Amino acid sequence: xxxxxxxxxxxxxxxxxxxxxxxxxxxxxxxxxxxxxxxxxxxxxxxxxxxxxxxxxxxxxxxxxxxxxxxxxxxxxxxxxxxxxxxxxxxxxxxxxxxxxxxxxxxxxxxxxxxxxxxxxxxxxxxxxxxxxxx
Amino acid sequence: xxxxxxxxxxxxxxxxxxxxxxxxxxxxxxxxxxxxxxxxxxxxxxxxxxxxxxxxxxxxxxxxxxxxxxxxxxxxxxxxxxxxxxxxxxxxxxxxxxxxxxxxxxxxxxxxxxxxxxxxxxxxxxxxxxxxxxx
DNA sequence: GCATAATATACCATTATGGTAGATTTAATG
DNA sequence: CATTAAATCTACCATAATGGTATATTATGC
Numbered sequence: 001x002x003x004x005x006x007x008x009x010x011x012x013x014x015x016x017x018x019x020x021x022x023x024x025x026x027x028x029x030x031x032x033x034x035x036x037x038x039x040x041x042x043x044x045x046x047x048x049x050x051x052x053x054x055x056x057x058x059x060x061x062x063x064x065x066x067x068x069x070x071x072x073x074x075x076x077x078x079x080x081x082x083x084x085x086x087x088x089x090x091x092x093x094x095x096x097x098x099x100x101x102x103x104x105x106x107x108x109x110x111x112x113x114x115x116x117x118x119x120x121x122x123x124x125x126x127x128x129x130x131x132x133x134x135x
Numbered sequence: 136x137x138x139x140x141x142x143x144x145x146x147x148x149x150x151x152x153x154x155x156x157x158x159x160x161x162x163x164x165x166x167x168x169x170x171x172x173x174x175x176x177x178x179x180x181x182x183x184x185x186x187x188x189x190x191x192x193x194x195x196x197x198x199x200x201x202x203x204x205x206x207x208x209x210x211x212x213x214x215x216x217x218x219x220x221x222x223x224x225x226x227x228x229x230x231x232x233x234x235x236x237x238x239x240x241x242x243x244x245x246x247x248x249x250x251x252x253x254x255x256x257x258x259x260x261x262x263x264x265x266x267x268x269x270x
Numbered sequence: 271g272c273a274t275a276a277t278a279t280a281c282c283a284t285t286a287t288g289g290t291a292g293a294t295t296t297a298a299t300g
Numbered sequence: 301c302a303t304t305a306a307a308t309c310t311a312c313c314a315t316a317a318t319g320g321t322a323t324a325t326t327a328t329g330c
Binding site: 001002003004007008011012015075079083086087088089100104105106108109110112113115116117119120121123124129130132 | 150170210218221223251265
């Protein structure tokens with residue numbers, strides 16, 4: 001139940017981009033600033049673009065900008081995009097994933113957990129992270 | 136950020152044991168009931184014993200019983216024992232795990248998440264799961 | 271001493287993670 | 301139009317974690 005580096009690097013990158021609002025930032029610049037390999041970051045940024053959280057601009061002077069205002073992007077979207085899904089256990093979203101889900105007593109644990117995780121992340125916007133008080 | 140089968144099988148096993156209160160249940164019986172390979176379950180039960188959630192009885196007629204009353208065992212303990220720890224990101228418990236943790240804006244996300252996960256699991260006791268209403 | 275059951279140790283296949291490499295496309299700019 | 305900077309695409313790879321098996325050993329009741 002560890003969070004991947006993808007999520008950690010990706011969220012950091014999103015915050016960095018949000019803090020440089022109007023500028024188009026190349027993956028090169030972001031990678032240098034965040035101290036991550038550019039090649040690896042490339043793939044992370046692509047995921048974020050595919051999830052419509054970033055817009056990309058090709059060619060010289062190109063790079064990435066937020067697809068929407070930071071205030072409208074919530075952390076749950078970002079992590080879901082990077083992890084593939086926020087879902088911790090299949091059967092919560094898809095009861096047919098386990099033939100026992102009908103009378104499964106553990107399922108309610110996973111359901112409650114899913115709600116708690118989602119709510120916790122949803123409560124924080126990218127704007128909060130980029131421009132809120134530090135520490 | 137997927138939950139391992141260890142946690143899923145392990146929690147199911149704990150519930151089964153709790154529902155058969157006074158009886159000493161062999162891993163054989165539990166495995167059959169829960170439809171999991173005995174060998175794999177053995178290792179899961181060992182983890183739960185090492186975490187002092189189960190007591191084991193060796194030899195013929197032996198098996199496992201709860202180490203404490205079900206009402207005193209909370210789900211967060213069980214999952215922590217099975218996952219190794221509930222911690223999603225190192226730096227939350229151990230700031231020195233990341234040299235950026237001093238002024239890291241993502242850290243507060245992970246901290247809040249950790250609190251939410253723990254609280255959500257702690258709110259449910261094994262007794263609730265074993266004898267609460269179904270579905 | 272035999273059957274049963276936990277325990278210990280070692281092993282293994284598959285998948286996910288965390289990356290790297292190289293070629294290709296796109297667009298700005300001189 | 302050639303150059304260059306940038307995203308994008310595809311393929312690859314090493315390592316670790318997951319999920320599980322096999323085998324031998326130890327303890328206990330009968």
